[in-house]
Amino acid sequence: MNNLTDKQTLKELSCVIDTLDRVLADLQHGEPLPEPGSGHLLGQWHRLFAGNARARQEPEPDALPVLPQLAATLEQQLARLRRCQRRFDQLQQLGGEQLLQAARRLQLAACAPPASASLVQELESLEHHGYPGRVWSLFECYGQALAQCAAPPAEPDLHHELCYKLQQLIDELHFTGEVGAELTAIQSRLLDKPRPDTLPALCLRLIELVIEGCRQERQQSTRFLTRLNGSLGDMHHHFAISLSEGQALFDARAHHGHHIAGELRAIGEHLVGQSDAALQAEIEPRLRSISHILDQHQRLQEREQSLLDRLDAMEQQLTELKEEAEQYRQRLTTQNEKLFIDSLTQIYNRAAMNERLELEYRRWLRYREPLAIALLDIDYFKEINDRFGHLAGDKALRLIARTIKKSLRETDFVARFGGEEFVILLLNVSGEHLNRPLETLREEIRKIPFRFKEERVTITASIGATLLRAGDSTTSALERADQALYRAKHAGRNQLVID
Ligand SMILES: Nc1nc2c(ncn2[C@@H]2O[C@H](COP(=O)(O)OP(=O)(O)OP(=O)(O)O)[C@@H](O)[C@H]2O)c(=O)[nH]1
Numbered sequence: 001m002n003n004l005t006d007k008q009t010l011k012e013l014s015c016v017i018d019t020l021d022r023v024l025a026d027l028q029h030g031e032p033l034p035e036p037g038s039g040h041l042l043g044q045w046h047r048l049f050a051g052n053a054r055a056r057q058e059p060e061p062d063a064l065p066v067l068p069q070l071a072a073t074l075e076q077q078l079a080r081l082r083r084c085q086r087r088f089d090q091l092q093q094l095g096g097e098q099l100l101q102a103a104r105r106l107q108l109a110a111c112a113p114p115a116s117a118s119l120v121q122e123l124e125s126l127e128h129h130g131y132p133g134r135v136w137s138l139f140e141c142y143g144q145a146l147a148q149c150a151a152p153p154a155e156p157d158l159h160h161e162l163c164y165k166l167q168q169l170i171d172e173l174h175f176t177g178e179v180g181a182e183l184t185a186i187q188s189r190l191l192d193k194p195r196p197d198t199l200p201a202l203c204l205r206l207i208e209l210v211i212e213g214c215r216q217e218r219q220q221s222t223r224f225l226t227r228l229n230g231s232l233g234d235m236h237h238h239f240a241i242s243l244s245e246g247q248a249l250f251d252a253r254a255h256h257g258h259h260i261a262g263e264l265r266a267i268g269e270h271l272v273g274q275s276d277a278a279l280q281a282e283i284e285p286r287l288r289s290i291s292h293i294l295d296q297h298q299r300l301q302e303r304e305q306s307l308l309d310r311l312d313a314m315e316q317q318l319t320e321l322k323e324e325a326e327q328y329r330q331r332l333t334t335q336n337e338k339l340f341i342d343s344l345t346q347i348y349n350r351a352a353m354n355e356r357l358e359l360e361y362r363r364w365l366r367y368r369e370p371l372a373i374a375l376l377d378i379d380y381f382k383e384i385n386d387r388f389g390h391l392a393g394d395k396a397l398r399l400i401a402r403t404i405k406k407s408l409r410e411t412d413f414v415a416r417f418g419g420e421e422f423v424i425l426l427l428n429v430s431g432e433h434l435n436r437p438l439e440t441l442r443e444e445i446r447k448i449p450f451r452f453k454e455e456r457v458t459i460t461a462s463i464g465a466t467l468l469r470a471g472d473s474t475t476s477a478l479e480r481a482d483q484a485l486y487r488a489k490h491a492g493r494n495q496l497v498i499d
Pocket residue numbers: 161168344377378379380381382383385389390391392393394397418419420489493
């Protein structure tokens with residue numbers, strides 16, 4: 001090597017070493033690096049030197065200028081390593097987030113208590129499905145059916161009403177499978193007005209079916225949740241292993257990077273003022289060392305690829321799990337919504353009202369912002385049913401429910417309390433402003449242009465309302481509203497009474 005080549009080589013080597021230092025520093029803290037290029041310069045260079053060393057030849061004059069390219073290759077390799085690390089980080093984040101979401105869903109969805117054989121627990125579990133109201137209504141019907149058997153009612157209408165009420169209760173149940181099929185069959189039987197003495201047994205069968213339906217729903221939920229939980233557990237386990245393996249790979253490759261950089265730096269140092277033979281002797285073991293590292297590097301790359309493949313598969317599995325959990329959550333949401341909606345009027349039902357009243361009551365205790373309860377009962381509704389039939393009565397109920405909803409503010413809450421009675425919660429309306437919206441509502445109902453069997457019919461409603469007062473419970477406030485309603489009825493109906 002002549003002087004000029006020496007100087008040039010030294011310059012190139014110092015440039016290589018600078019680059020490597022920068023790459024390694026970057027690797028630890030720095031900015032993203034460019035995409036890796038193609039080619040295996042480090043390997044080429046190694047083969048060139050190693051071949052020369054074996055043949056005891058001088059290194060090719062064009063071997064050393066290859067070093068900057070070599071540095072670039074190393075830089076690219078390290079950049080790949082950094083991207084890999086970022087990918088692990090992302091995956092760790094992604095996996096963590098998804099696992100968390102799945103766990104939340106699991107919690108949300110975990111509405112099912114552990115299975116139990118005893119009826120009491122079965123009944124208690126209905127609570128979780130929003131069915132207790134319906135079961136108690138069925139028990140009430142059972143009582144009425146028994147009473148009718150003991151002393152047949154003077155009016156056959158009472159028997160028809162009981163059949164009708166049972167049909168409506170079945171309407172509100174949303175069971176599928178065998179339970180759903182049997183419920184539908186009983187509903188058809190009720191349409192044919194079965195003999196009064198068959199009704200008690202029918203009521204009991206309905207209660208059994210509700211319990212059975214709940215039990216099946218609960219088993220389904222438990223099966224799904226157990227499976228989901230198991231998958232999440234496996235996923236978490238594999239994820240943890242992969243991450244630590246990824247980290248080990250990363251560390252090993254970073255170590256190799258440092259090692260190669262050290263070897264190159266040493267070569268650079270030994271180049272200064274060395275004869276070509278001494279240089280050869282100095283470089284040879286280092287090249288062997290680099291060759292060894294390259295072999296290891298190759299194996300690491302293969303392991304890294306298989307790790308990435310596994311992570312990809314896990315990511316895919318997580319996505320599928322997420323979708324499955326989401327579908328399940330939606331199914332539960334729809335079921336829950338159905339449980340809180342009155343099937344006839346499509347407004348909230350009594351169960352929803354109880355929940356909402358509790359919530360508003362707790363808010364009221366905390367913030368003391370005005371909260372009013374109003375009970376609205378349609379006047380002489382029995383007459384409508386008697387004169388025009390139950391279907392006409394149903395239609396009237398639907399229209400009245402819609403009118404109440406339209407007449408109130410978005411923030412107010414309305415539910416069908418049962419039969420022809422509605423309950424309304426008015427939020428943030430003080431005493432002096434309570435009269436106006438309720439009077440308007442009473443008037444809106446009176447103005448609905450009903451027409452049954454070609455006859456123009458006016459339907460009115462009575463309303464009793466009250467504001468919550470210090471010392472009130474939800475029950476005492478509801479009772480006061482009920483008393484006010486009673487007074488409105490006695491004052492001639494189509495009245496509003498505020499207590
Ligand atoms: N069509 C229909 N009728 C219902 C429904 N729920 C309850 N009813 C009827 O509503 C009527 C309520 O009658 P009553 O409690 O005597 O009251 P009313 O006739 O409205 O008289 P007042 O409330 O005293 O003004 C009964 O005939 C019930 O059958 C329903 O979902 N659909």
